[in-house]
Amino acid sequence: MKNNKFLVFLFLLISAIGFSQVYTNKVVGKKNAALLDSLKVVEYPYALPIWGEKATQKGYQLPYSAGLSVNYFWQESDLTIKNLEVGFNNGPMYNLDQIIRFNSAVASGYAVNVRPDVWLFPFLNVYGIFGKTRMSTTIDAGVWVPDADNNWSQVTSFKSKADFEGTTFGLGITPTIGVGGGWFALDMNVAWTDINSLDKPAMSFVFGPRLGKTFKLNKQDSNIAVWAGGFRVHLKSGTNGSLALSDVLPLDGAQAKVDQGLATVNDKQAQVDNWWSGLSNAEQAKPSNKAKYETANRALETAGNLLNGIDGALSTAETSTVQYSLEKAPKDMWNFVLGSQYQFNRHFMLRAECGFLASRTQFMTSLQYRFGL
Template structure:
């Protein structure tokens, strides 16, 4: 029943990151009057004029940006159930062992944003992505004295997604540095899932903005990145997208042989027990026998489906989560002028790696 699991998850993460622009206020040694900053004619942000009068050099209130994201992360899968061709579902939690599960995404993200207040940026998320989930797993059944590995498999499911969402980024200054707390909420439409996948991203960052001549500036920051995904996933995927029919047939045949070995070992172990030992181990024996029976039923379903693989589907339901919620981020943004900015950010440590690169154009409202 191998790769059935690969269908394992379709996890798509939407990253949007910082507001990408930061309010500048000159220090005492560089204090300038408001005339140096130029006239202020924008409607937004609210309270913008008062901030301008106090010496803050505000970014243009509106912007559009295009970002590229690559992300790879390890995930944990639990409570797996699978079915075939809309038939009965089998709970495989007690016989499946996931050795590794990795989700990867390549995405382009379009994001319009507005500074509503000098300290609050609000933005929208519109993203298209190509993603994959690679899974290494094994099927194991108890045999009385240990476990028999019925089969092992590696599989990779690929899919596309469309994502929409919104985010908020409160910002404030501390001791000449800035603090930004990015939060966004997104929903990804993936054809293989029964409903959109929800993701919440939290990204606190601390950094410094260095100003140069002619509106040029360089911001650098460090911070954290936390991703929460909806834990329950249900969907359906063609069997042919996961396996080659010939390869699958070989695994099924080997699985039957291993299953017979497990049954023989279990029967031999049971027959050697005394009456009192059988009484003590009755539950253990029943659990092992149920696992072997279930594995056999699933192998039968897989074999039947493989015979018409072009028309067969796998239905699945599972819980998944990030192996570690947080990772570390390091980023920088170069401001050519108040209208054009370029940004790069890398995330690492933990069990998630990501790279984000983007360009932004800003204008006043």
């Protein structure tokens, strides 16, 4: 299990970004009186959004009702893992939560996606997500066992990095409202990412509230928007799959590490057994000593099963497989985002957004084209 391919889940979110910055704006102010008057009398020429004509007659300026954007997204994030179980060559699965400690688990990568969208109602945008993702995960972890005094020490450690590719499909909505160039949006989407190492496509949910302001420029229909908000990602926690052993751990030097780890486990087991046999019957009956003995035996047995499983799999390394299951989550579900968009005209927009604070850093940029439908 000395690899982190099972950490691939975090990259569901990097294919699921789909924030639409355009919005329906309530025209206000004396300087916009002429525009307001024209909206009330001009016939709305498009089928979407529903109630589009009624909205314009009430003084709302609508964006073009359909759009297509190309998005690039990069992110790096810390992960947390629990309920980790591992088996070899379809054999017994062993829960490793007691003995595996992750010093760090970091995911990074990028995605490119295409997002078609339509304004179904004047204040509701609906969109789809179709994307490709490339990512890598890096972990630093160790196998830990106790001795007779219940002092835990590291038997062996491992670091690894793996690269993946995935294909994503998703759907999203953005309820939004604007008044006088100020606006509020609640972007949310659900996406499924298909990765070969997973038994089935994995699901993610992204929620992003944003509050912004648009500033007109001298050029007609040109403006700059700025915003701040949050970014929250929820990932379906259960993941299981199967990987080739050669994809899970570097084979060079693996046997020596396993042999050293087994020798250490055997030495620790001998220490625990000697300590226990040296206790009197009364001391063995004490709940504290009994709990210490059972905890040590359970951990040492699990570590031995893990290392023996790797040892057996190494004998047929080219054909051996590793089965796994786990529950996972980003270390922090929320982070803070700042963004800006330059609108060339009502058809073309270019935007960028960065996220930071907490344990996730991200950057997104996109080019959007809009048209009437």
